[in-house]
Amino acid sequence: MGRHSLPDAPRRGGTGPRSRARRRRAALATAVVLAVAGGTVAAVDGGLLSFGSSCWDDPVRLRIAAAPTIAPALKDAADYARDHDVTSDGQCVDVRVTARDTYEFATALRSGRGGAADFEAWVPDSGVWVSRVLADDRSVPVTPAGNVASxxxxxxxxxxxxxxxxxxxxxxxxxxxxxxxxxxxxxxxxxxxxxxxxxxxxxxxxxxxxxxxxxxxxxxxxxxxxxxxxxxxxxxxxxxxxxxxxxxxxxxxxxxxxxxxxxxxxxxxxxxxxxxxxxxxxxxxxxxxxxxLDHPFALVDEPSLTTDESRAALRFMTLLGEDAGRRILEEHGFRTDEDEVPAALVSAxxxxxxxxxxxxPERPATDKEVEEALGLWTITVQSARLTTVVDASSSMSDPVPGTSESRMDVTRAALLQALATFTPEDEIGLWKFSTELDGKRDYRVLVPTGRLGDRVAGTTQRDRLSAAFSGLKPVPHGETGLYDTTLAAYKAATASYTKGKFNAVVLLTDGVNQDPGSISRSRLVSELRELADPERPVPLIAIAACSDRISAWLRLGLPCSVPDRSRGSVFRT
CATH class of the missing domain: 3.40.190.10 (Periplasmic binding protein-like II)
Structure with missing residues (x-):
């Protein structure tokens, strides 16, 4: 972005393609008359037979994917740019606008598929989509350049x-x-x-x-x-x-x-x-x-764009901020100035x-608050498939400050309380971990993930989980084998992903990794990123063994304090 100065302003007196055609036919007719009169040289000298180039001889073509709500306004602005010979560095700007569902296009950018590479610019209805794309380091890169309407x-x-x-x-x-x-x-x-x-x-x-x-x-x-x-x-x-x-x-x-x-x-x-x-x-x-809704204008994969394309995109964006562009946007019901809101727009x-x-609002929502609201929605409205992984190291026997209960007591009670709120369609499983619980493995699968309403050998999955939760106890002298367990649980959850459900690994722990023979934190993060798939999302959420807020989070996605992030105890993909 910094390498580009602003492109040209509109050419004064410019005309559209039809006007240009009429102008060229008139010039040609005049030239013929002059030639018949023997004045061909004078006609050339006078510029009536111009051998120079028009800005349309080599236009810059720009393809924009836009939210369906703003696409009609951008198409009108593109027509204006063509009719008035809007140029960038002397070249006319030929803009083609395609209405694309914002959610689907954001997904295409994050997956690198779905035709995202067919566009040089993107105008979604809100910056929340740009933030989500930018947060995914595997997505097609986008470069926000400004906002065009609200x-x-x-x-x-x-x-x-x-x-x-x-x-x-x-x-x-x-x-x-x-x-x-x-x-x-x-x-x-x-x-x-x-x-x-x-x-x-x-x-x-x-x-x-x-x-x-x-x-x-x-x-x-x-x-x-x-x-x-x-x-x-x-x-x-x-x-x-x-x-x-x-x-x-x-x-x-x-x-x-x-x-x-x-x-x-x-x-x-x-x-x-x-x-x-x-x-x-x-x-x-x-x-x-x-x-x-702030309608950001973003360049798509800017490093792959030519300088002409980048500058043409910026030129079109500046057009939307000029009088003509603002008039077009306001005619379609958009605000272009929060300090002067047209009363006629509001009335209409x-x-x-x-x-x-x-x-x-008193302050705009942060990206974190938006993601928390989205998590609340997802967990509230979708059936869940949760792999619950509980720390059983000896430190879980330590008391919770201000109570007569241990960390395991609080965790156990919260899990039982949360279990009662899930429906028969929800799928939940239980792992516990410490160090070397199952041979050399730091974890043991107590109840494989399954539908709560399913019955096996005369008992339901819910009953099996209730009994397993009630039986959770700290392992004497057990340490916290966090990293190997986290990776194993995430691999299992992604391999058994169920479409249409909220798939997640919920890790309840009170400490940091204490297994000197485990993989490193950097390797764990690297492998988690390799396993994560935006089209099959499985959040990995770590919750501190803190209080009865655990049960609220499990059902509703509510916040719960977590161990010190700098000590490497919390991961999220």
Missing amino acids: SPVGVAMIPTAAKTLGWPRKTYTWTDLAGATTTSERLRLGSGDPSRSATGLLALTQLAQTAGRTKDGDVLAAATAKALSQRASDSDGQVLNTLPRDLSGTEQGNPKRNQALILSEQAAFAYNESADSGDDLDLFYPKDGSPR AGGRAPQPYEEV
Whole structure:
């Protein structure tokens, strides 16, 4: 990026391909007349028969993958660039925009497949996708260059539902809105699946943050996620299809139809602009702030791009920030300046004062908070396949400060409590480890991973696990054989991966590796990375043997303090 200065500005007086064709035909006709009159030399000297080159003789071709919501605006901007001879270093910029589902394109980048290499630039709807790609060191590299537009996330409702909640004069926090729409079947709330929709994920993150500041916030956040999961759609486009076909008709009472949606302002704008019923959606903007879809512009595999391609991409991005580009984006319902939000845009999207449509969250969510919200969603809504690996070294007999219980007592009770919350469809197994528990191996498989509802020899998997959890005891003089056990458990979990479930290895330990004959930490991390596959994800999660929060984490993905990372006791892939 640093090696490129900004490319050319638009050429003044430039015309589109059709105007250029007419201009060339007129020049040719004039030249013929002059030639007949014997004035060919004068025509050449006067430039009517130009032997110079047009910027279109050798244009820079740029292919952009864009989120479906912003792709139409970018296509209009590409047409503008062609019609007005927008150039980069004297070459016209020929931009081709393809709408690509953001989740699917991010997955293609992370796997290096799916046609990701066919594009020079990418405009997803949110930076959360760019962050996830950047966090994966095996993905096709992307280089963020800036943001081209924004759109706040709120809750859109059909008019009758909005009226019952006092729109537009009554304002709500995210928690209030979630409570109003998830505690009663009278007001059904739909959302894009947060694992595939940035709109849904940012809203869930905001909800989790807000709930976390209240009493029993963890439980409230999980309950909200569970309620949303009942009416989630794969994408924002699909969730719009869950609205009643006639917003004021009898179908609004159809239990299969949603009356409220977590939606971006731009999506509500586009829906209202195209709606035939005459009854537009109304939009609530939470008073504790609406997170933003920020639409980053990123170069795809910049080291492989030519200088011309990199500079042309930057030129097109700067065009989107100029008056013409901003006008195009605003015509499609996007914000281009948070300090001057067009009232007409907000009104068209279904917003109206005193709804706090300019309010932003106190602080933007961090990447960690977004990932925690995604983990909460995944664990809450999917059946689980967990390989539970428990430390049985002698230090697990040490007391937990402030209690009369040992670390193993607390761990055992938490596991039993968590087990009661899983369904018969969940799959769980149990390993324990210390040093040399099974010959030279530091671990022993007590209960192979299986479906809790399955029966073998007259007893269920749940019963076998309950008995095994209850029987966990520290090994006298046992040390912590952490590294070899971690690798073995991860290999087993990835080899038995089950599609459609939340697959994970959950490691409960109170200390660092104490086996001098084990593999090194660097080798362990290297082998874990080799085994990890983005298309078959198996998180490896280490939890400290801390308190009853263990059971909450196991079921809901809640945070739990962990051993000192600098001492090499925690890994995550």
